[in-house]
Amino acid sequence: MTKTIATLIAVLALGAAQAQELTPPDALVKQVTLEVVDLIAKDKEIRGGNRAKLIGLINEKVLPHFNFISMAALAMGQSWNKATPDQKKRVTDEFKTLLVRTYASALAAYSDQKFDFRPLRARPGDTDVTVNVRVLQPGAQPVPIDYSMEKTASGWKVYDVMVGGVSLVANYRTEFNNQVRESGVDGLIKNLSAKNRALEGTDKK
Amino acid sequence: MLRWLALALPVVFGGCATTNADPRDPLEGLNRGVYAFNDKLDTWVVRPVASGYTKVLPGEIRDRVRNFFANIADPMIGVHNILQGKFEDGFFDWVRFGFNTTFGLFGLHDIASDMGYEKHNEDFGQTFGRWGLPAGPYLVLPFLGSSDIRDGIGLGLDYYFDPMTGVRDKDLSYGLWGLRFVQVRSDLLDASRILEEAALDKYTFQRDAYLQRRRSLIYDGRPPREREPESGVNPQGGRDVDNIAAGGRP
Numbered sequence: 001m002t003k004t005i006a007t008l009i010a011v012l013a014l015g016a017a018q019a020q021e022l023t024p025p026d027a028l029v030k031q032v033t034l035e036v037v038d039l040i041a042k043d044k045e046i047r048g049g050n051r052a053k054l055i056g057l058i059n060e061k062v063l064p065h066f067n068f069i070s071m072a073a074l075a076m077g078q079s080w081n082k083a084t085p086d087q088k089k090r091v092t093d094e095f096k097t098l099l100v101r102t103y104a105s106a107l108a109a110y111s112d113q114k115f116d117f118r119p120l121r122a123r124p125g126d127t128d129v130t131v132n133v134r135v136l137q138p139g140a141q142p143v144p145i146d147y148s149m150e151k152t153a154s155g156w157k158v159y160d161v162m163v164g165g166v167s168l169v170a171n172y173r174t175e176f177n178n179q180v181r182e183s184g185v186d187g188l189i190k191n192l193s194a195k196n197r198a199l200e201g202t203d204k205k
Numbered sequence: 206m207l208r209w210l211a212l213a214l215p216v217v218f219g220g221c222a223t224t225n226a227d228p229r230d231p232l233e234g235l236n237r238g239v240y241a242f243n244d245k246l247d248t249w250v251v252r253p254v255a256s257g258y259t260k261v262l263p264g265e266i267r268d269r270v271r272n273f274f275a276n277i278a279d280p281m282i283g284v285h286n287i288l289q290g291k292f293e294d295g296f297f298d299w300v301r302f303g304f305n306t307t308f309g310l311f312g313l314h315d316i317a318s319d320m321g322y323e324k325h326n327e328d329f330g331q332t333f334g335r336w337g338l339p340a341g342p343y344l345v346l347p348f349l350g351s352s353d354i355r356d357g358i359g360l361g362l363d364y365y366f367d368p369m370t371g372v373r374d375k376d377l378s379y380g381l382w383g384l385r386f387v388q389v390r391s392d393l394l395d396a397s398r399i400l401e402e403a404a405l406d407k408y409t410f411q412r413d414a415y416l417q418r419r420r421s422l423i424y425d426g427r428p429p430r431e432r433e434p435e436s437g438v439n440p441q442g443g444r445d446v447d448n449i450a451a452g453g454r455p
Contacts, residue, residue: 102403109395139271139315140392141326144426165421165428166414174227174413175405191405199402 025149025156026120029131036061037111058104067157068096075172079180087185094192113137127151229343236345240408255390269313270388276305276312277368285327289335297322330359334423351415
């Protein structure tokens with residue numbers, strides 16, 4: 001009997017996991033983007049420039065769908081393998097703080113624009129896809145935003161964002177490499193942390 | 206003049222001898238000098254003017270200004286698409302120009318976009334890139350910012366063929382160019398603020414973004430895969446770092 005119940009629970013848990021996985025990457029991007037843009041539009045405080053509140057919103061709604069360890073690893077390139085587990089964790093945490101802030105600024109700037117969600121071009125079994133969204137603006141070429149996403153046990157996760165053909169992760173690689181070459185991984189952590197503290201300081205003004 | 210040069214040269218080339226020499230940017234010392242100058246000029250003059258422009262004029266009017274300048278650029282964009290073998294795109298750039306100049310009231314309204322004829326982004330630098338010409342060293346141009354040898358030459362030709370270059374009346378010509386620069390800079394206010402927040406070193410971040418962006422534009426958002434000589438390590442296992450570095454699709 002206990003065995004049957006255990007099996008039943010296992011099957012239910014598996015079913016739940018699969019159901020969670022079912023949100024396809026393109027649908028996920030659309031759902032999260034529209035929800036966040038709508039929340040920004042409705043929130044007078046955020047529209048009035050309340051950065052802390054906007055960052056709180058991004059943390060709650062967007063952050064769970066990003067794989068920051070992958071992003072930090074890709075931005076560090078070869079240096080990632082030389083870093084200790086503790087260094088890896090600290091780089092990831094500081095990088096996450098910086099990226100969330102950048103993403104918050106970008107969303108606040110472009111939330112008035114129209115979005116065009118492109119159909120996903122991928123094979124059914126793919127575990128690594130690119131979701132294309134375009135921001136439409138009058139008198140200018142649409143700006144493509146491409147989310148590189150990978151399938152994980154807890155759903156599809158973003159590991160890079162390309163805006164207008166510029167990969168965010170690749171763009172940090174030169175900076176990260178320069179810092180590591182000059183002052184080691186600890187130097188990079190120190191600089192990232194100093195940058196984040198400085199930005200926090202401007203929020204309070 | 207000569208003495209000034211003699212003083213400047215060691216500074217310029219001394220600046221090149223940095224430990225982080227990037228093969229794409231051999232003139233980094235000189236470029237950083239020009240960048241610092243541009244940055245000061247932007248902080249004290251250009252950005253305040255652009256930000257005043259967005260505060261004084263309502264968005265509706267600024268859209269008209271942007272549309273007007275976008276429209277007069279479309280015929281040359283069509284020429285570039287044809288030079289690059291994209292005949293259909295080129296044809297539709299002229300269709301856009303035709304519709305917007307007539308029904309869109311001299312280009313003030315971008316009705317062609319509403320009809321589904323999308324705006325393209327082309328210039329001489331992109332055409333040369335499509336033809337296979339290498340970018341050459343990265344350059345920071347005084348006043349104009351990020352460029353490279355190929356795009357710098359392209360920019361000169363862009364100016365030569367620009368319809369506004371033919372405007373004879375001096376006051377009108379200065380007025381038009383001034384308005385166009387302010388309009389372009391005002392559209393970049395958000396982007397430049399984000400850059401300032403995101404970058405550890407603004408110069409490096411902007412350079413890399415420019416080079417990535419131009420590469421993407423040359424191939425209209427679908428650049429081929431490019432192998433980077435220094436990478437090739439796979440931090441996660443199973444994922445190709447080079448692919449992401451080149452902005453390619455998985």
